[in-house]
Amino acid sequence: MDRAAAPGAHLIDGKAFAAGLVAEVAADAADMVATHGVRPGLAVVLVGDDPASAIYVRSKIRKTEAAGMASFAHRLPASASQQDVLALIESLNRDPAVHGILVQLPLPRQIDVTAVLDAIDPSKDVDGFHIVNAGKLASGRVDGMVPCTPLGCLMLLKAELGSLAGLHAVVIGCSNIVGKPMARLLLREKCTVVLTHLKTRDVAAETRRADIVVVAAGSPGLVRRDWIKPGATVIDVGINRVQTAEGPKIVGDVAFDEVSTIAGRITPVPGGIGPMTIACLLRNTVEAARERIGRTPHPAG
Amino acid sequence: MDRAAAPGAHLIDGKAFAAGLVAEVAADAADMVATHGVRPGLAVVLVGDDPASAIYVRSKIRKTEAAGMASFAHRLPASASQQDVLALIESLNRDPAVHGILVQLPLPRQIDVTAVLDAIDPSKDVDGFHIVNAGKLASGRVDGMVPCTPLGCLMLLKAELGSLAGLHAVVIGCSNIVGKPMARLLLREKCTVVLTHLKTRDVAAETRRADIVVVAAGSPGLVRRDWIKPGATVIDVGINRVQTAEGPKIVGDVAFDEVSTIAGRITPVPGGIGPMTIACLLRNTVEAARERIGRTPHPAG
Numbered sequence: 200m201d202r203a204a205a206p207g208a209h210l211i212d213g214k215a216f217a218a219g220l221v222a223e224v225a226a227d228a229a230d231m232v233a234t235h236g237v238r239p240g241l242a243v244v245l246v247g248d249d250p251a252s253a254i255y256v257r258s259k260i261r262k263t264e265a266a267g268m269a270s271f272a273h274r275l276p277a278s279a280s281q282q283d284v285l286a287l288i289e290s291l292n293r294d295p296a297v298h299g300i301l302v303q304l305p306l307p308r309q310i311d312v313t314a315v316l317d318a319i320d321p322s323k324d325v326d327g328f329h330i331v332n333a334g335k336l337a338s339g340r341v342d343g344m345v346p347c348t349p350l351g352c353l354m355l356l357k358a359e360l361g362s363l364a365g366l367h368a369v370v371i372g373c374s375n376i377v378g379k380p381m382a383r384l385l386l387r388e389k390c391t392v393v394l395t396h397l398k399t400r401d402v403a404a405e406t407r408r409a410d411i412v413v414v415a416a417g418s419p420g421l422v423r424r425d426w427i428k429p430g431a432t433v434i435d436v437g438i439n440r441v442q443t444a445e446g447p448k449i450v451g452d453v454a455f456d457e458v459s460t461i462a463g464r465i466t467p468v469p470g471g472i473g474p475m476t477i478a479c480l481l482r483n484t485v486e487a488a489r490e491r492i493g494r495t496p497h498p499a500g
Numbered sequence: 501m502d503r504a505a506a507p508g509a510h511l512i513d514g515k516a517f518a519a520g521l522v523a524e525v526a527a528d529a530a531d532m533v534a535t536h537g538v539r540p541g542l543a544v545v546l547v548g549d550d551p552a553s554a555i556y557v558r559s560k561i562r563k564t565e566a567a568g569m570a571s572f573a574h575r576l577p578a579s580a581s582q583q584d585v586l587a588l589i590e591s592l593n594r595d596p597a598v599h600g601i602l603v604q605l606p607l608p609r610q611i612d613v614t615a616v617l618d619a620i621d622p623s624k625d626v627d628g629f630h631i632v633n634a635g636k637l638a639s640g641r642v643d644g645m646v647p648c649t650p651l652g653c654l655m656l657l658k659a660e661l662g663s664l665a666g667l668h669a670v671v672i673g674c675s676n677i678v679g680k681p682m683a684r685l686l687l688r689e690k691c692t693v694v695l696t697h698l699k700t701r702d703v704a705a706e707t708r709r710a711d712i713v714v715v716a717a718g719s720p721g722l723v724r725r726d727w728i729k730p731g732a733t734v735i736d737v738g739i740n741r742v743q744t745a746e747g748p749k750i751v752g753d754v755a756f757d758e759v760s761t762i763a764g765r766i767t768p769v770p771g772g773i774g775p776m777t778i779a780c781l782l783r784n785t786v787e788a789a790r791e792r793i794g795r796t797p798h799p800a801g
Contacts, residue, residue: 313641334635337684338676340614365699373687375639383638386674389699391706398666398690405692 208459211355211434211466217474220354224481225266231488232267239488240269241299241325241480242291246284246310247277252303259301259477266481271297277307284310285318292320298491299325299484322490325483328375336383341498344483349381350499351475352413352434353388359464360411360432364389369409371395371402371422371452377415377436385411402426414452422453430463436472509734509760512656512767518775521655525782526567532789533568540789541570542600542626542781543592547585547611548578553604560602560778567782572598578608585611586619593621599792600626600785623791626784629676637684642799645784650682651800652776653714653735654689660765661712661733665690670710672696672703672723672753678716678737686712703727715753723754731764737773 231237241263245256256272263270273291275283284306291297300323306312316324321331327346335343356363368390372378382394390411395402403426406412414422415436427433437452451468459465466472486496532538542564546557557573564571574592576584585607592601601624607613617625622632628647636644657664669691673679683695691712696703704727707713715723716737728734738753752769760766767773787797 330635330639330641331631332635333638334631334633337634337638337680338631339680340631365701367701379638379640379687386680386695389697391694391696391700393692393694394687395692396690399692400666400668 208433208462208465209359210459211359211432211464211471213351213355213466213471214474216355216358217351217478220475220478221262221266221481224478224485225268227485227489228267231485231492235492237488237492238267238269238296239298239485240271240296241301241484242271242273242294242297244273244275244284244287244291244300244302246275246279246303247307249305252305256303259480262477263481263484268481268484269296279307279310281310281314284315288315288318292318292323295491297323298488299323299480301326301480323487325480325487327380327483333375333380336380336387339387341387343499344487345384345479345499346376346380347479347483348377348415348436348472348476349384349413350479350483351472352381352436353384354479355434355466355472355475356411356432357388362388363411366390366410367393367408368411368413369393369395369405370413370415371406372415372417372436374415378413381413381415385413416452418452419450420452420454422458424454424457424461427458427461429461431461432464433458433462433466434472435466435468437468438473509763509766510660511760512660512733512735512765512772514652514656514767514772515775517656517659518652518779521776521779522563522567522782525779525786526569528786528790529568532786532793536793538789538793539568539570539597540599540786541572541597542602542785543572543574543595543598545574545576545585545588545592545601545603547576547580547604548608550606553606557604560781563778564782564785569782569785570597580608580611582611582615585616589616589619593619593624596792598624599789600624600781602627602781624788626781626788628681628784634676634681637681637688640688642688643797644800645788646685646780646800647677647681648780648784649678649716649737649773649777650685650714651780651784652773653682653737654685655780656735656767656773656776657712657733658689663689664712667691667711668694668709669712669714670694670696670706671714671716672707673716673718673737675716679714682714682716686714717753719753720751721753721755723759725755725758725762728759728762730762732762733765734759734763734767735773736767736769738769739774 260270321329327344332343368385370382373396382392385392406426413434419439435451435453490496561571592598617629622630628645633644669686671683674697683693686693707727712733714735720740736752736754791797
């Protein structure tokens, strides 16, 4: 699908791709119910009253149920102790109806996020943030859970470009949630990978050499036209709420109107990576259930 | 120390630095014996009859004992089963006199290396190859064990250059033992990191832009003068046995005579990274013992 207004870049339709992935996941879930009497189940843990987090959690639960999967919402008060959260995680680890556990971040200040993430059974860690899963991915293994956003980026890249081997890839932003696992996935695909961040002296000098640019910086319009090599593929992970003359608007980390005139392929915001993240969460939950049943899971990516 | 014959590069004296580190480790070990009645202990597991492995193991044991630490050598026949090796690892995991466990690689074909490495208690994994330790390093955490060779490289780099933040670093070779953990360490130090490998289209184009080049390719003389930016720091991890007119000789992955005329700083082979690897093994063992005693370990690097 090409936007009529974009003279150059092919628009990568994450929304359509995600819809196809969710349909596959729903078919797999229905098959597990029919064949094994097992309905893949996702538990979502929300601690506190953050309104944005509450919206995200509701959306995840709605989409989980729409895919024919079971959902289990657990809400703890903002005053919950570390012990309360760990006790809940332990009970979810033991619950055979729960195949995936997602703890909505951020957590209140009194909670040690690392201790909570470390407490999740790695085989139920559908967010892929557990150190065992990070370690498997870091070691090039395919038997771990992969974080949803970078997995979604990788799926789009492979669907668009085929083999990525030998391509020069630059990742902007090095969070544990997106940038670092993204770099590991691209390395596993045999890209030459450059990971840039706030201390990088000249990020544009790096991106100008890239066949693939993945931006997860949380900085509206950071990436400009002269940062991009003609024909490159640009993946925009940013989701930034900005005020415009026409009211509030969601924009990415890429100056889309400029960059789409030079890139070969580009994801829009919204409608690019956003829908892929939730689709990959459902996918990871079904794969966790598949592994629990004893069927060989599909390697991530 | 500068080699008289090298017109440019400062020679990084890994041998002298390693001797200083071993002296510190020996003092720490003596202190633990005196204060806590605990002698740090390293168990080394050798499976089979590979003569090179036997030499490495003997050398590690000799140096462990020379540092006032306890050593436990365990030798299994080449015909040992997976079960035999795992049973030995389990007993070492339980043994309170053993603070570090090293399984000499390679293992015979019938043994699943990954299963063996996964079976080691992560807190005794002084080689730093366990996925929990890989995951901690990948997540930027400082509470895991770091593989010895990249840790040795990092120590030399920090001793020579001070803060590495913002420097452009290129790593050649992406093994789980050296290249990948090296990239993670450099990222933790806030370098911009490029990881190159066999599929990289033009490695020299990457290294020419680097302030730091770490080479772990296993390819004698791979890195030439025109690969290096004037003044860059070059770390040569290669240990290659080659035949010359004067007989067999150990050389690195860097064409030393050429590169030392353009680099700012360079490690020789031998006498560079080699001695640092074993020194870091002893250091990791003492840190594992320190953690076991309940004292705060020194973060790696």
